[in-house]
Amino acid sequence: MTIDDLVEQLRDRGQRATTARRAVLAELLDAGDTHLTADELARRIHAHHPAIHLSTVYRTLDSLTTAGLIAVARFADQPVTYHLATEVHHHAVCARCGATISFSPRVLEPVARRLERDYGFRADPQHLTIQGLCADCSARSGQSRGS
Amino acid sequence: MTIDDLVEQLRDRGQRATTARRAVLAELLDAGDTHLTADELARRIHAHHPAIHLSTVYRTLDSLTTAGLIAVARFADQPVTYHLATEVHHHAVCARCGATISFSPRVLEPVARRLERDYGFRADPQHLTIQGLCADCSARSGQSRGS
């Protein structure tokens, strides 16, 4: 997966390939698994393109999301984060220490089947976040439970 | 489940039973399944207690959440909503028409088992929202999108 691939996809969806969009895609590609907020993206982009404004980053993220190139992830109270949509995944977040685990959509298949069977609902979970306790914290805390 | 029950629970957790808290609990009880935003709550409360300030509602919601009496639900871009924690449930939200289905935590058990087995992660999903298409929209799939 290269920036040119992404730019091509962009064009295929009828969107223009501007400097800002290339820059956003480049940074997201560079970030790998890491999810970035609009602000973090803007900061990184500024290193190479000081003129690209935060508001443009927001608009760009919006276009790219609409185009289906990137996906949005929402963690608790934190600002929204973005990542390439190349591979869907979900998160398990430890409520105590904040550790996050990524897991495959396959894990949710039983749920999807159940919702389809019971309600005719066709689940298409884009980015789920499941709370809980990671192995370490759950070992350390025994039965007592935090908020 | 009555307001007095709730107030008792509140006291049990060492929190004070103030007018604001009673009012918030009363409205949430009255709302039933409907999830309310802080603003909606404040508006309703104003009918009986015009002096209760929105910021107090926020603080109250915070206390009640900490006390475990109410739970938070986050829908897409909308402001956070609250509901009584009497019974945990999750939501399937139609990405097209916005229809929501509530489903039981039992549906998620296979996922919880899987996360525990694979990662030692003990899931405690407080309020999940799964996107997808409701039966109706998925039947007439391919149309324009409402809000």
Next chain:
DNA sequence: CTTGATGCAAATGGTTTGCATGTTT
């Protein structure tokens, strides 16, 4: 009467928007 909750106003922080200008096609 002590601790904690409230009202108010003002601040915060993430995100959006109007408009004139610049860039992509």
Next chain:
DNA sequence: AAACATGCAAACCATTTGCATCAAG
């Protein structure tokens, strides 16, 4: 050239906070 994207500053909206006052235990 036409359509669209951008920079900037200002608006927006949900939520939070400092502080003086008030109510619950």
